[in-house]
Structure formats: C-alpha cells, structure tokens
Amino acid sequence: MSNPGYLIIAGGVVAVLSWNSGIRKIGPVNGVLFINFVPITAFSIGLAQGRAFSSAEIFGASLVILALVSNNLYLRRAASVTLPVSPIATCKS
Numbered sequence: 001m002s003n004p005g006y007l008i009i010a011g012g013v014v015a016v017l018s019w020n021s022g023i024r025k026i027g028p029v030n031g032v033l034f035i036n037f038v039p040i041t042a043f044s045i046g047l048a049q050g051r052a053f054s055s056a057e058i059f060g061a062s063l064v065i066l067a068l069v070s071n072n073l074y075l076r077r078a079a080s081v082t083l084p085v086s087p088i089a090t091c092k093s
Helices: 007-024 028-036 038-048 055-080
Strands: none
Touching: 007 028, 028 038, 028 055, 038 055
16 A cells, blocks of 8 residues: 655645745736636636536626736736935935
C-alpha cells in the first residue's frame, strides 16, 4: 500500500512557489484579478459544456465581472497617480 502524502505535500509546495513566482511577475493587482476570476472560469466551462444557467446566475456572474474589472481599473489609475514634488525638496542649498 502506497502513501500519497508525499504527492500532496510536493504538489502543495509547488503550487505555493508557483503562485508566489507568478504574483512577483504580474504584480499584486493583476494577481487579485486573476484569483477572483476562478469562479468566472468555472462558469465559462459550464457554459461551454452546454449547462443552462438561471437568470440569477447570469446576473451574479455579470456583477462579479463588473466589480473585478472596475476595481482593477480603479487600482491601476490610483497607482499611476504621482504626488507632486515639493519645491522645498528640489531646492539645492
């Protein structure tokens, strides 16, 4: 009888290291957007498989997409705003 524990632990370690590496490459704002799209991906797969969704499910998925995209655009805009430089800080003595 074999013990699959090493596969679980190794898989978990690889998953965490991969996630950390990915976040380092794409940044935290895109990482949050990515992880929050997991339910939308599941919804899309169900749609591709021919599952019929109720209007409440479609409304909920639309609401999630709208919120994620809006939040991402807001955070990008906020991150691109630079503070004005104080004239005192640029003055040479």
